[in-house]
Amino acid sequence: MSLAQEVGNGLDGLSQLCALLASGRKPGILESLNFDFAEVKEGWALFVGTPGEHAYNPIGTVHGGYAATLLDSACGCAVHSLLC
Numbered sequence: 001m002s003l004a005q006e007v008g009n010g011l012d013g014l015s016q017l018c019a020l021l022a023s024g025r026k027p028g029i030l031e032s033l034n035f036d037f038a039e040v041k042e043g044w045a046l047f048v049g050t051p052g053e054h055a056y057n058p059i060g061t062v063h064g065g066y067a068a069t070l071l072d073s074a075c076g077c078a079v080h081s082l083l084c
Contacts, residue, residue: 003020003027004016004019004020004080007019007020008020012084013080013081013082014042014081014083016080017037017077017080017081021039021040029069033069034049034051034052034054034055035047035069035070035073036049037073037077040077040078041081042081042082043078043081043082044081045073045074045075045076045077045078045081046074047073047074047077049066049070
C-alpha cells in the first residue's frame with residue numbers, strides 16, 4: 001500500500017494527496033533528497049527543495065537527477081490528483 005493510500009484509503013486521488021499533506025508524513029524520496037511536498041490542487045502539485053551537498057555531482061554542480069526527481073514527483077502527483 002502506498003503512503004497516499006495509507007493516509008487516505010478509499011478517497012479519490014486529490015483527497016488522498018490532501019490527506020498526505022495534512023499528515024505531515026514524507027515519502028522516502030523526499031527524506032532522501034531533502035525536499036518537500038508543499039501544495040496540491042486538481043491537476044497540479046508543488047514540490048520545493050534546496051539542494052545541499054548531497055545533491056552535487058563530482059564536478060560540484062547539482063546533479064540533473066535532483067531536478068528530474070522534483071519534476072517526476074510533481075507530475076506524478078498532479079496526475080494522481082485527477083484519479084476518481
